[in-house]
Amino acid sequence: MSDSSKDHWYPVGLLSDIYTPRQTLLFDQEISLTHDDTGFVVKKSGGVSLPTIERFGHLWTSLGQPDHDLFVIPEADTPGRHLVDVGSVKVKCSPLRAVENFLDIAHFPFIHTDILGAEPHTEVDRYKVEIREGVNEVWATKVKFFQPQAAKSAEGGIITEYMYRVPAPTCAVLYKTCPPRPKEWDIITLFVQPLTEEWCEVWPWMALYDDDSTMAEMVSFQQLIFMQDRSILENQIPLKLPLDPGMETPTQADMTSVAYRRWLKRIGYSYGAQMVAA
Amino acid sequence: MILYDYVLSASCYKIRLMAALSGQKLELQAVNFHPAREHKSPEMLKLNPGGTLPILRDEDLIMTDSSDMLRHLTRNLPEWQGDDDGWLDFARTLNETLGMARLHDVLGFEVDIDAARKRGVHLLRLLEAHLTEQRFDGMIFLTGDTPTIADIACFPNTALAPDGGVSLDVYPSIRLWMRALRSLPGFIEMPGIHRLHELEAAE
Numbered sequence: 001m002s003d004s005s006k007d008h009w010y011p012v013g014l015l016s017d018i019y020t021p022r023q024t025l026l027f028d029q030e031i032s033l034t035h036d037d038t039g040f041v042v043k044k045s046g047g048v049s050l051p052t053i054e055r056f057g058h059l060w061t062s063l064g065q066p067d068h069d070l071f072v073i074p075e076a077d078t079p080g081r082h083l084v085d086v087g088s089v090k091v092k093c094s095p096l097r098a099v100e101n102f103l104d105i106a107h108f109p110f111i112h113t114d115i116l117g118a119e120p121h122t123e124v125d126r127y128k129v130e131i132r133e134g135v136n137e138v139w140a141t142k143v144k145f146f147q148p149q150a151a152k153s154a155e156g157g158i159i160t161e162y163m164y165r166v167p168a169p170t171c172a173v174l175y176k177t178c179p180p181r182p183k184e185w186d187i188i189t190l191f192v193q194p195l196t197e198e199w200c201e202v203w204p205w206m207a208l209y210d211d212d213s214t215m216a217e218m219v220s221f222q223q224l225i226f227m228q229d230r231s232i233l234e235n236q237i238p239l240k241l242p243l244d245p246g247m248e249t250p251t252q253a254d255m256t257s258v259a260y261r262r263w264l265k266r267i268g269y270s271y272g273a274q275m276v277a278a
Numbered sequence: 279m280i281l282y283d284y285v286l287s288a289s290c291y292k293i294r295l296m297a298a299l300s301g302q303k304l305e306l307q308a309v310n311f312h313p314a315r316e317h318k319s320p321e322m323l324k325l326n327p328g329g330t331l332p333i334l335r336d337e338d339l340i341m342t343d344s345s346d347m348l349r350h351l352t353r354n355l356p357e358w359q360g361d362d363d364g365w366l367d368f369a370r371t372l373n374e375t376l377g378m379a380r381l382h383d384v385l386g387f388e389v390d391i392d393a394a395r396k397r398g399v400h401l402l403r404l405l406e407a408h409l410t411e412q413r414f415d416g417m418i419f420l421t422g423d424t425p426t427i428a429d430i431a432c433f434p435n436t437a438l439a440p441d442g443g444v445s446l447d448v449y450p451s452i453r454l455w456m457r458a459l460r461s462l463p464g465f466i467e468m469p470g471i472h473r474l475h476e477l478e479a480a481e
Contacts, residue, residue, distance in 0.1 A: 014313055016313075016314075017313065085313055085314075086313070087312045087313025087314075087385075088313070088385075088386065089384055089385065090383060090384060090385070090386055092383075092443075113473070201386070214308060215310060215314075216308035216309055216310040216314075216316060217308045219308075219310050219313075219314070220284070220285040220308045220310075221285075223285055223286055223312070223469075224285045224286070224468075224469055227286055227384075227469030227470060228469045228470075230384070230441070230469070230470070231440065231441070231470055234440075
């Protein structure tokens with residue numbers, strides 16, 4: 001099976017951080033980010049320039065030949081939202097594990113206790129998962145879960161509704177009930193930069209309606225949530241994400257994860273994946 | 279009292295924890311340390327020319343050293359005071375080693391990571407030896423039977439060592455000490471330091 005992993009766009013830095021030259025990795029290869037009069041320049045260690053896209057507060061690049069534009073999130077463009085650069089956190093796990101964890105609801109009461117979930121409200125009701133053929137994306141909809149403090153702007157417990165979307169192999173978008181504006185969705189994303197197959201840099205980004213919190217408070221809230229996940233992610237075994245059913249037995253609540261793994265296999269994405277049944 | 283706070287900072291957590299354990303209310307002012315480096319902004323440098331966090335403000339008094347803050351919070355609480363000075367210095371070295379290893383591994387700070395981890399492991403061995411001696415003498419905390427600011431100062435960077443790639447598996451006395459601290463009434467958690475789950479015997 002040919003591997004399509006390099007032919008996608010990946011986040012490698014923040015657009016707001018133009019003054020700090022950055023050396024980093026993408027697919028085990030060293031790349032450098034600099035900024036000159038013409039804008040951002042991304043180069044491989046041999047000096048070869050790589051293509052760039054500036055979107056969602058981040059700089060994106062690719063080592064391969066993407067035959068498609070980077071996805072869009074039209075909802076994020078509606079006026080009045082705060083666009084929040086959360087900054088990156090490095091994690092010693094497969095990039096795919098980081099995305100899969102973001103798609104999981106069942107861990108909320110145990111890892112994000114009293115914030116995104118609380119015992120005894122641990123049951124994940126049945127929801128809908130599909131691979132949308134036209135756009136080639138994974139979607140989970142009609143996800144409902146009890147949350148004690150769903151967002152910085154939420155007071156008290158509410159039933160929160162979510163939609164999850166995987167528009168690219170290492171990117172996930174969460175649409176979530178917006179406490180101050182019930183008709184809109186808050187948007188929380190996880191953009192993952194694959195450093196190696198077992199090491200990644202995670203760039204959360206948000207487009208929120210929240211007139212009560214400061215930017216620092218919104219950033220802190222999301223960093224707190226993600227750091228609660230980090231130690232769990234670093235302890236998952238095997239480090240790579242198994243795409244074939246084996247030792248791991250999924251439950252009803254894992255339908256999104258099952259669809260995500262199936263979809264990765266279908267599009268021939270193997271970087272960070274374990275292809276042999278465990 | 280206002281604490282200029284960063285949610286992932288071990289040193290800020292020390293102050294939040296001390297206040298919580300002693301039942302004192304802090305007004306938290308979130309600072310965008312990462313990614314915006316707001317602690318180096320002109321407004322914050324006016325408050326603390328050193329450009330570090332935490333900063334604790336009690337009316338006209340501004341403190342920028344976490345040991346000073348722990349002393350200030352417990353100035354009228356003799357039960358939280360012990361033979362602390364050496365351990366407050368020790369806590370500073372934990373921050374320079376295990377703390378920097380964590381900032382390297384999590385936020386990508388430029389650090390001599392091998393040296394930081396090696397010195398951190400040396401400190402953990404000293405801590406383990408001392409806590410084991412304490413256990414032989416029937417004491418669980420650093421300076422006696424009850425916790426003092428010495429314990430609160432040393433706890434966060436020790437407990438967060440795995441974030442910087444340093445395992446705590448091989449230090450049974452440190453693990454017991456951390457468990458004792460986590461079981462204190464009023465204990466609060468931070469990412470990487472979990473609350474204790476209720477202990478229940480299996481049926």
